Amino acid sequence: MVQQQAALLKPESLVAEFKKNNVTHIVTIPDSETNYLYELMKEQDWLEVVPTSREGETFAIALGLIVGGKVPVCVIQNTGMMESGDSIRGMSLDANFPLVMLIGYRGWTRHGVITDSAAKYTETFLHAMGINYYLLEGDDDASRISVAFEEARKNSCPVAVLVGDEYHGFNRM
Amino acid sequence: MFDSADMFRAFQPHRDKAIVLVTGTCGRDWRAISEDEKRDLSLQGAMGQTNAAALGFALAQPNEKVVLFDSEGSLQMNMGILGTIAGMKPENFVHFLMDNEVYATTGGQPTPNAGNINFAGMAREAGYASTFSFDNLEEFADSIEKVMQAEGPVFVAMKMTPKVENEPIGRRVRSPQRGRAETIKVMQEELRISIA
Numbered sequence: 631m632v633q634q635q636a637a638l639l640k641p642e643s644l645v646a647e648f649k650k651n652n653v654t655h656i657v658t659i660p661d662s663e664t665n666y667l668y669e670l671m672k673e674q675d676w677l678e679v680v681p682t683s684r685e686g687e688t689f690a691i692a693l694g695l696i697v698g699g700k701v702p703v704c705v706i707q708n709t710g711m712m713e714s715g716d717s718i719r720g721m722s723l724d725a726n727f728p729l730v731m732l733i734g735y736r737g738w739t740r741h742g743v744i745t746d747s748a749a750k751y752t753e754t755f756l757h758a759m760g761i762n763y764y765l766l767e768g769d770d771d772a773s774r775i776s777v778a779f780e781e782a783r784k785n786s787c788p789v790a791v792l793v794g795d796e797y798h799g800f801n802r803m
Numbered sequence: 804m805f806d807s808a809d810m811f812r813a814f815q816p817h818r819d820k821a822i823v824l825v826t827g828t829c830g831r832d833w834r835a836i837s838e839d840e841k842r843d844l845s846l847q848g849a850m851g852q853t854n855a856a857a858l859g860f861a862l863a864q865p866n867e868k869v870v871l872f873d874s875e876g877s878l879q880m881n882m883g884i885l886g887t888i889a890g891m892k893p894e895n896f897v898h899f900l901m902d903n904e905v906y907a908t909t910g911g912q913p914t915p916n917a918g919n920i921n922f923a924g925m926a927r928e929a930g931y932a933s934t935f936s937f938d939n940l941e942e943f944a945d946s947i948e949k950v951m952q953a954e955g956p957v958f959v960a961m962k963m964t965p966k967v968e969n970e971p972i973g974r975r976v977r978s979p980q981r982g983r984a985e986t987i988k989v990m991q992e993e994l995r996i997s998i999a
Contacts, residue, residue, distance in 0.1 A: 683887045690846070690856040693859060699991075717852050721848050
């Protein structure tokens with residue numbers, strides 16, 4: 631019998647962290663693993679969800695929101711982050727504004743061998759861009775989102791939060 | 804086709820208090836014509852993404868009219884933005900497209916399927932509330948007041964005369980442009996916006 635993992639990462643914990651850090655907009659491309667998170671975010675009257683057509687848009691839209699006085703978070707998958715390279719460079723790193731990006735760490739595993747190239751290159755990509763990051767593996771790690779916000783605001787730069795666990799609860803009714 | 808400087812001269816009297824963003828070679832004509840530099844904002848910085856940044860600003864400031872002068876080369880790098888903008892329905896957003904059918908800054912090579920794409924049709928089918936097309940200055944000048952009062956998001960396709968640059972980059976005469984950081988700082992002071 632497979633044992634249930636303790637302290638699974640709950641979508642509610644992520645939304646609570648967004649509220650704590652005065653987030654106003656989520657700029658995102660949803661994926662099947664984050665469907666419940668998407669639905670939960672849509673239910674919050676203090677939060678506006680901005681669905682995009684491609685991940686590169688998210689960093690540009692976020693820049694416009696920041697310049698306009700709002701607090702966006704980019705929520706995308708690691709594959710999309712790599713697609714967004716020029717946008718991250720020109721619309722986030724060069725702009726010198728605080729931004730937290732929540733990145734789904736597709737293919738990541740603590741145990742065994744990583745075989746998915748999406749995961750293999752995720753941290754390499756962030757190192758190349760000079761972007762610091764924090765890893766969420768379970769609910770106890772959710773407060774690292776606040777740590778990322780503090781660092782982004784202190785240094786006026788993007789900071790990544792890698793979600794190394796699926797948002798358990800995506801299959802709720 | 805008509806000249807971008809002439810187009811901007813026709814637009815300027817109808818600008819009112821709008822925040823104006825430009826991109827592409829045609830956009831360089833705007834600075835000499837603008838009469839309210841404090842409300843000119845540059846959010847350029849990544850290929851094909853100025854339109855997305857303009858959308859973000861329009862969403863952040865729904866009580867300000869936001870006018871973007873985009874280029875077809877830029878839009879074709881990021882065509883999905885039409886659906887993104889239409890989906891968010893920013894009523895305060897006017898999206899002009901300066902279509903000169905070439906990459907003017909790299910020597911005038913044609914953009915993909917140049918001259919054969921109905922950009923206003925694409926915007927209309929994507930879900931923009933109002934769309935217009937102009938290929939001559941007279942019609943544009945006669946219609947600009949109506950364009951600026953149309954229900955948003957508004958899309959305006961315009962055929963622009965190319966201003967092709969063939970000089971090596973080091974020998975080109977550059978018109979002075981304000982940097983992105985400067986325009987952001989000045990505009991935020993003008994609108995009393997602080998970084999949250």
